[in-house]
Amino acid sequence: MRESNLLVSKTLGHVAGMLKVGVTGKYIDKSAEEFIRDHGGIPGFKGYRGFPATLCMSLNESVVHGIPSDYAFEESDVVSVDCGVILNGFYGDAAFTFAFTGVQEGVEDLLMVTREALYKGIEQVVIGNRVGDISYAIQHYCEKVHGYGIVRELVGHGVGRSLHEEPDVPNFGSKGKGPILKEGMVIAIEPMVNMGHRGVKQKSDGWTIVTKDGKPSAHFEHSVAVRKSGVDILSDHSYIDDAIKNNAEIINISRNC
Ligand code: MG
Numbered sequence: 001m002r003e004s005n006l007l008v009s010k011t012l013g014h015v016a017g018m019l020k021v022g023v024t025g026k027y028i029d030k031s032a033e034e035f036i037r038d039h040g041g042i043p044g045f046k047g048y049r050g051f052p053a054t055l056c057m058s059l060n061e062s063v064v065h066g067i068p069s070d071y072a073f074e075e076s077d078v079v080s081v082d083c084g085v086i087l088n089g090f091y092g093d094a095a096f097t098f099a100f101t102g103v104q105e106g107v108e109d110l111l112m113v114t115r116e117a118l119y120k121g122i123e124q125v126v127i128g129n130r131v132g133d134i135s136y137a138i139q140h141y142c143e144k145v146h147g148y149g150i151v152r153e154l155v156g157h158g159v160g161r162s163l164h165e166e167p168d169v170p171n172f173g174s175k176g177k178g179p180i181l182k183e184g185m186v187i188a189i190e191p192m193v194n195m196g197h198r199g200v201k202q203k204s205d206g207w208t209i210v211t212k213d214g215k216p217s218a219h220f221e222h223s224v225a226v227r228k229s230g231v232d233i234l235s236d237h238s239y240i241d242d243a244i245k246n247n248a249e250i251i252n253i254s255r256n257c
């Protein structure tokens with residue numbers, strides 16, 4: 001599963017280098033599919049319940065499950081990119097949200113907080129803790145500390161030979177509640193955080209989830225393994241950070257906030 005998640009991570013790094021004003025999501029999606037297949041993997045989302053693309057690309061008020069299109073990116077855009085692959089029979093799953101240099105005020109903070117929230121959740125991945133410990137840590141940090149809205153309708157999940165396995169990993173909940181974390185479990189933790197109200201709805205394309213208030217949303221995801229030695233983060237955002245350093249059109253989202 002580390003191998004499938006590394007391929008996801010490298011694909012997201014490849015995407016990070018391609019995000020430029022004037023480029024379309026569809027063009028990047030095609031390149032991501034070629035990248036995955038060139039490395040011996042199979043796109044994990046394409047065809048999943050009929051999803052038509054390799055990447056989910058969710059623009060501005062879109063939260064998740066956006067379909068790459070012929071829309072050409074503009075310098076005020078914020079776009080979440082979610083990628084899944086199958087390699088050696090196992091799924092990898094990770095996501096990152098990118099901000100172009102002209103994004104509206106507050107978006108950079110939203111992204112930093114959402115990225116940090118992912119790690120607040122990951123810190124709770126300890127044998128014997130419960131899923132609710134992860135959920136509470138994320139919710140508390142985003143809602144209580146920073147005043148953002150946590151999406152309730154979509155959640156993290158177990159991942160392995162299937163893309164979505166037990167247990168659900170909500171981004172809201174109570175400490176000490178939910179399934180116990182056991183050695184060998186692999187879960188995808190993925191806070192979805194709205195700048196405004198937490199309410200979301202689905203667009204008529206049957207896929208894209210958007211905020212009801214039209215304000216921007218952010219999404220960061222890692223797949224992590226529960227191990228005796230502690231949490232083992234299988235996906236790796238450093239490929240993305242490295243690519244962003246060389247892409248002047250994308251803001252560097254640091255974890256220090
Ligand atoms: Mg994902």
Ligand code: MG
Nearest residue numbers: 093188190221
């Ligand atoms: Mg996921």
